[in-house]
Amino acid sequence: MGSSLLGLLAGLHVWYWFDGSSAALQFVESYEWIPSLGIKYIVGIDGFSLLLVVLTTFLLPLVLLSQWSDSEEPSQRPFLALLMALQSGMIGALVAMDLVFFYVFWEAMLIPMYFIIGVWGGKRRIYAATKFVLYTVLGSLLMLAAAIVLYLAHFRQTGVYSTSLLDLYSVKLPIDAQMWMFGAFAVAFAIKVPMWPFHTWLPDAHVEAPTVGSVILAGVLLKMGTYGLLRFAVPMFPDAMVQFAPVLIFCGVVGIIYGALTAWVQQDAKKMVAYSSVSHLGFVVIGTFAVMAGGELSVEALSGATYQMINHGISTGALFFLVGVIYERRHTRMLADFGGLAKNMPWFATILIIATLSSVGLPGTGGFVGEFLILNGVFQASPIAGMLASLGVLLGAVYMLTLCRKILFGPLDNPENKELSDLSAKEFGYLVPLAVLAIVMGIFPNSFMDKTKPSIERLAKSYKSYSLDYRMGRDMGHQSAN
Amino acid sequence: MSELSNFMSHAVFHALAGLITLVSLMVVASKHPVKSAVFLVVDLFLLAAVYATLESHFVAAIQVLVYAGAVVVLFLFVIMLLNLQPDQLRGLRFNAPEAVTLILSLIGMFIMIGVSVAGKPTGLGDGSLTVEAIADGGGNTYLVAMKLLTDFIWPFELASVLILLAIVAAVVIAKKDHKDQPA
């Protein structure tokens, strides 16, 4: 706990000192790690990772707080240790500026999560944990292969072995090589996101994971996928990205609608929230790939995507916490078992509604800012996709309100539910910050986005110039060949 | 080399080859292990004859002495010791896997034969060791011995360890383990 608070302080420190006007990496440290392969320990933070790092450091204390009172239990110590390991893994992956170094953290964080789900999870925890790990690993290994090819290409072009991102960004690849490598990266990250149709591990993992596991999974782990897309897939393979963007947008849109519809018919509250993640992250995905007519990325959509990542972490984290609250009291998550809880749990109801509203993107909550910007950007890039994705806004309201209605409203007729007590002080302790943040993020988004703005604009713009450079270079190559 | 001797060596080779093939078939196809062992001895003799036609007299001799004389006798000895009855040749049940394997091995054989006929690569070997050269050098046995004890001294020495190892291994394996209950 102490160390997590320390982590939060450090996170806030970084936040405070982060220079929002610069797109460059900050707080960079670099050491040799495996010089014979050119692998370095390079960490640094820019606009993309900053928010996620802060989110991670923010969520962890809350998560630990939620575990606080049970600390008598003997299995608590390994659990906390795993949580801390998970946090290091996540932060490591976020700050790593070396491809292999990133990969190490990216995979290493599976292990604590695996144990968290597998040891402390529900009935089908083993199935879920195994599926989670295998699915992710399969994708990541393909990515690893592509990463190595990229690294070798860099070597061929410069004669230097390096896996540093800054070096790899400069690699110029022919389009067909870019295509499959982008595919490999995209699949790896799509699995993590999870993007339709690679999403099926998520509901299982969420349902079986303990509350805390779900919170972290939804809050940060999934963002690794979208973060990865932004950090690696997009800048490294610009031409392939333009080619692939329609496919990804398609998957994203399908994910949005599909996730929403499937969420709607779920009977299990957690599964519903899990599918809602599929839908919400679909927004992030389409936001990332909103390629405008000029080959430039939509700044609005990118901002929205980065913002939505954080916001989804907050709102869905809160939702999982809330489902955990009632699960702890009733040991069931079936919607049919609840109803009318707003009567004897008014605070619970209040926070659930706030989280719901943030999740459905009501103006004034963080969800709106993210979704609006994404949809706006995507609409500018591809009106059809924007329109279809907007259906997600409607369907999102459908299932989330269904959730609220089934839990909170209706007659309080189940005798077991009548005895339920409202939130305890501890639960307040971890829920209120999330609820407050959900609203603050909706009202003062600029104070969050200012920090990310330069990075986003640089990505969107440099992307264009880079890809133009590249095309021109290729054309010249053609001419000389002719 | 004269036409005649060429014809003769061909004739001898083909006769031997035919016999070897036949006997080899008998070795693997005989019902009774004893018969197989006897055919094996015959086979080894025939091969020794082939070696002899190839001017490898020492090897031919060793083939007869060690192989036919010791190894196969060892086989016979064990067969007798265990008083084995003729096989029911149950092994020659031909299920699909066996059939497939048989066909494939035949294909493999033809591939190997096909490769064999590619012929000797040109420009290789000094060809120094003609029959005359052997005779000049002191005869096949002398040359082999010299070679064995100079260039191949290291494996030669190791072979002694190998034989020791085999003896120890055979003892370990065949030793009756009194503590171990028979099944």
Next chain:
Amino acid sequence: MVPVEFYFMLACVVFTMGLFGALFRRNIIMVLMSIELMLNAVNLVFVAAGRSIGNLDGQIMVLFVITVAACEAAVGLAMVIALFRKYGTVNTDILRLLRG
């Protein structure tokens, strides 16, 4: 002079014969003898090749092969005896405990 390919072809045939024996005979002693046959095929190649190239390495190798074959035969037959002691048969079909 008989071309070296003829010897090779003969060796291939003998090798395959040995292989058949090893593959299809259930009697383990038969299997061992078949393996001896295969080794003989090898020897034939060595000798023929050595003759055609004109050096002695092939014959040397044959000597080692014979040594090894003898060792293998010794160890193999010891195993046969041990097996026979335990099961009263030398049929390989009994070796079915380890599978999967």
Next chain:
Amino acid sequence: MTILWIMLLAPLVGAVLNGLVLRKSPKMISHLVAVASMAVSFGCAVYLFMDMMKSGGEPKTYLAFNWLDAGGFHAPFKYIIDRLSGLMMLVVTGIGTLIHIYAGGYMHEEVSTSRFFTYLNLFVFMMLQLVMGDNLMVMFVGWEGVGLCSYLLIGYWFQDDNNAAAGMKAFLVNRIGDIGFLFGIFLTYRHFGTVSFTELRDIIGSNTLDAVKLGAIGWITLCLFIGATGKSAQLPLYVWLPDAMAGPTPVSALIHAATMVTAGIYMMTRLNFMFYLSPMTMQVVAVTGALTALFAATIALVQSDIKKVLAYSTVSQLGYMVLACGVGAFGAGVFHLFTHACFKALMFLGAGSVIVAMHHEQDMFKMGGLRKYMPITHAVFLLGVLAIIGMPPFAGFFSKDEILWKAFIGGGPILWGVGAIAAGCTSFYMVRLLCLTFYGEHRGASDHGHHHDTHANHAKSHGDDHEHGSHGHTPHETGADMWGPLVILALMSAGVGFLGVPHVLGGHNIFEEYLKPVMLIPESAHEHWAFLEATYSHSLEMALMGASVVVMLIASGAAIVLYGRGPAKVLSKWKASFSGVYSTLWNKYYVDDFYFANIVQPIRDMAEFLWAFIDVKIVDGAVNGVAEMCRFVAGSVSFKMTGSVHRHAMVLVIGLVCLLSVMVIN
């Protein structure tokens, strides 16, 4: 501009106080806080209005802070005070205050009302965002915010699942419209690079639009109008409003009659310069409005639930307003909005009083004769009815005739005819309602044991804690806290019409003059809208006016004859002989059923299919199938293929031969 911020934030402060601090406090205090915050807000609004008028009604904008900046997109929290928003803020805070006062009495049976007043205050706050915002985004914040409050308030008595369902329906149907609104924003940003009203007005006013932008405006306005159909309950998205009556009656009065539902009209008026540029959209708007007016009015003819009747009446009146917008008479629309806010709030509150008096009985056929018991309520209600049916010289007469006249000159006789028929229906059902409720015999006490009509399934909206046994008590007049606001509203219903006396009747149409600066017909569209400025013969206008009055009188007369002393005998005979028509009307043209069976259910079925089949069987099945396949291969291979040393050797040989073949092939 501190006053503005006080006005905007006072309701929010009230909401926060009630929502977070005063949860357990007595009703009195939460009521007081709520009313006080509203009163403060209203006071500020009056001050601001005066201030604005003093400076000639020039629009002024005030920046709170920059809200959202991403790329080229900027959406500050910026507010505008001009004639339009000034008027609206008066309506919102003024009527809001009255309703807050009234609500205290209405909700006196509740254990705690802090939650109620939280929502109500929050609603006013959001409504102020909607009307004061200087850009589409702030408006959208309010737009969705009021939707949220509406959702929460409709489902206020959440113990009844139907209420929760009605709330959800309202929210979702509104969301459909909101998506249209969103598209409108996206398109606006795409083509104009800004979403600020002031800037848009400047751009469009400058008349430098190319064909692409003109085309885009068509789409933009259409999208925005879809938003308006949601919020303002127009065809085809009106279905939520009748269900929304499940909420407490003050809510119906404030949200579903006076303020929120008029947001669509407000928005169109706010963007009139864009709508003017797109005659096609305007045509759609006008037709939609007229049809809605007629459609809802016919349904209202046969409903038995007092609030349902009022609800359909609201839909119908909103149709009028939309019709007005559609023919370019935004001023008339807003005028009707204003008068309608007064008299419909009055009628809802009156109905609320009746319902309270009847112990939450809403079926009109179980009322009757209440005039005796509730004289004040009766009096004010009567005024309201007179206003809505367009009896000269009450408010409704002026506003409605203005609209019908504009419809005639702008849209032709058909639109006028539709409007007039709707007006006739309005007169009929309103008088019917009045008669059934206040005249004739009291039918409530004798009907003691019977609870409610099976059809009016949303009629019961009281919580568990309400005693059912209170039926049969004699109705009684309500307290002053409830009739006080009624009286004020009644006076307004009677009086505000004079703000818009048309020239033909010797007035100056002050209201239209007042709003004139808000309107802007871009030059390129002048020709099309020339009729608005043209002069017509007074006799025509008078004739039409007379015609509509006659229609009104005939319809009212019919209603008095049929329902004056309770439902006439002949009605049941008619019911039987026109059962098809009747049940169609009674079931609201089966629209709800149609939507459910053809839209909601198929989607739900599809979702089930997606989940149960596609997701579990195919997408996940593929994933698990791979794993299963591996395990199957391993299992079958491991025991069938292995064990025998010969088999092992065969595999070896086969492998070898394969390698050799590869070599040969190479």
Next chain:
Amino acid sequence: MNFEVPSLSLPFYGSAFPILFLVVTSIVALLLGVSKLNTPKVNYGLNLFAIIVALGSAVYQYAISGGAGEIYLSGGFTAGLLGFWGQGLILFCAMVVSILLGDSYMSPKFFRGEIVSLFHMVLAGMLTMVATDDLVTLFVGLEMASIGVYALIGYTRPTKLSQEGAIKYFVLGSIAAAILLFGFAFLYAAAGSLRISEISRAIGKVSGHSWIELGAILTIAGLSFKMALVPFHMWTPDAYEGAPTGLTAFMATAMKVMIVVATIRLCENGLDGVHGVWLSTLSLMAAASLLFANVMALAQQSVKRMLAYSSIAHSGYMALALSAMSGAGGGMSVPSILFYLIAYVAVSLGTFAIIMWLENERCENVIVDDLTGLAKQHPRAAVALAVFMFSLGGMPPTVGFISKLYVFNAALSNGLIGLVVIAALGSTISLYYYMRIIVRMFMLDSTPVLGALIKPKKSLATVGIVFVSVLIVILLGTVFPEPVMQIARKTAGEVTGG
């Protein structure tokens, strides 16, 4: 005809000291075996002494050896970095296995004079095989190792299982030996020599001749048998399961080191002229191993059998790198294989140490279900085993990942993208069965099956070995891969010439 009489110099004796010394100690052990001193303790001491001395001398030779190897006895013995490296690793495995066997219930069975003698002769054969330029010596060394191991695994403690495993291994091994020899014969026929380096030279002259290709394929097939590559792997599960666990560990580690080093030498130094042949052959087998072995491992109940399939799969990874040895990016693959071997040896020894620790007379074959609840019973052992499993599965931050990265790197630098994709699939499948063990240990609550039987033995040595293995696995996986990579690189210099 001239014959060069071999001159046996002091450096030769120094270089060959490990081999010679082990031969001597084997005879000593044999003599001890018939004396009164034939007690497990004495034999244990002798064994450990001999191995440590040999190991020390191999390490010393490695340290003083400078780059290109010295060639003695007409190529029979080469004193190069790779050879000493292989000898050192083999002896290290032998040492660890001896210590583990000393701690196990097998101790009185194994530490008999004749067995120790066999063991030393086997070691001598293995050491010979990794340090020779001569196919004859290679073959003799291989047979020494094989024949000895047949006896050791089957008859150290003869049970039905071990005997069956040994016989199967023997029969198949003999067939494979014949195939290998057939390959040698064709190589000889085409190249005219049995010296690896001369074959290379001859191939330069006659490249593309089909005899060489046939010989190369048969040779590689024969070696693949020992390396346990699909489809020549069938003996592996049986032999691994049947053998006493200590010897299984020995086979999985030392034998693999031996055969891989020999293969590197043969392919890189001898057959580099026909690398197209072994590229296609080895990559096919690598692909087959990676897929098939991993799938098969899914169905296994016996831990040892599962590890056998896992070992096949790991051979597949090494074959992947082996097949990438030639061509443009080949410089990276030999170091990657060597690094992989070190990682694999460390992890395997640790894993087998834990499994041996769990075994006793009553429970000789631990099945996966036996591990249920181990985390509650013996949490430290469970954590260690979990670390090993993750490392075998190639998850960071263990050395398994770094070695996999290295191997992929090598393969991809030669453009073997398809193979790497297959490897990725394979290792995903492999994670499943590794995780099965973790699931049993940590996640299933049912009563421990084996836990009841185990009396935690006080075996400091085992604990130490496990601890050191964990340390190696983690440290090489996180902070210190570089020094080991440098060693691998330096060692590879002998064959790659760089």
